[in-house]
Amino acid sequence: MKSLRKAIRSIVMIPVNIIQFLSLKSQIKKNNGLLQIIIGSAKTKYENWLATNIECLNILKVSSFESLLGEKRVDRFLAEHVFEHIRYDDAIVGLKNCNRFMKPGGTIRIAVPDGFHPNPDYIDMVKPGGYGWxxxxxxxLYTYESLSRVLEEAGFKVRLLEYYDEAGEFHYNDWKSEDGHVMRSMRYDKRFHEPLGYSSLIIDGIKSE
Known part of the structure; x- marks a missing residue:
């Protein structure tokens, strides 16, 4: 009975994924303005941004970009708390693919847990195998140094937005939400002002002109 229910669920899910993919592909084909894509969006949706998950865009596969984008190229990618789920070598592969399918001057905004956060409770929560969801x-667990290095290896210039340094000092450089909204950030996450002091390491990768 369990195997039957599992088979039925898989049959049901296949059309849903195809419908989502075809809808995204159609929107991209018709797009004549900024093309902005959320990577690993889960249920996150923002106005003027196209939300994707791995079923529609697997950043580790060139063929996935080609299938979804065709001849189109992306102005902005956004990945909030996605890259900590990807192994280091795979992150470089995925970012190189993003770079390849971006317009010159395009950006990818990445937010991940911050490995230099000075609160040990935060580190215990977000580290691999930690207690956090x-x-x-x-x-x-990235730091501004290691995430910058990954982006640079993938061919991007780096712009640091929010991060802690080795001494536990927080740094902030102004950024615009419309260029890629990050909920888990100093401005938008109320936990930043609570004892835990939750924040993200946020960096823009910029493709050369």
């Missing part, structure tokens, strides 16, 4: 699938 989703941390059982975290592959690594």
């Amino acid at each position: 989703g941390s059982d699938d975290h592959k690594l």
Whole structure:
């Protein structure tokens, strides 16, 4: 009975994924303005942004970009708390693919848990195998140094937006929400002002002109 229910669920899900993919592909084909894509969006949706999950865009596969985008190229990618779920070498592959399918001057905004956060409770929550939601699938804990290095290896210039340094000092450079909204950030996450002081390491990767 369990195997039958599992088979029925898989049959039901296939058309849903196809419908989502075809809808996204149609929107991209018709797009004549900024093309902005959320990677690993889960249920996140923002105005003027197209939300994708791995079923529609697998950033580790060139063929997935080609199938979804065709000849179109992306102005902005956004990935909030996605790359901590990807192994280091795979992150480089995924970012190189993003770079390849972006317009010159385009950006990818990445937010991940911050490995230099000075609160040990925060680190215990977000580290691989930590007690926080989703941390059982975290592959690594980035710092501004290691995330910058990954982006640079993928061919991007780096612009630091929010991060802690080695001394535990918080740094903030102004950024616009419309260029890629990050909920888990100093401005938009109320926990930043609570004892935990929750924040994200946020960096823009910029493709060369």
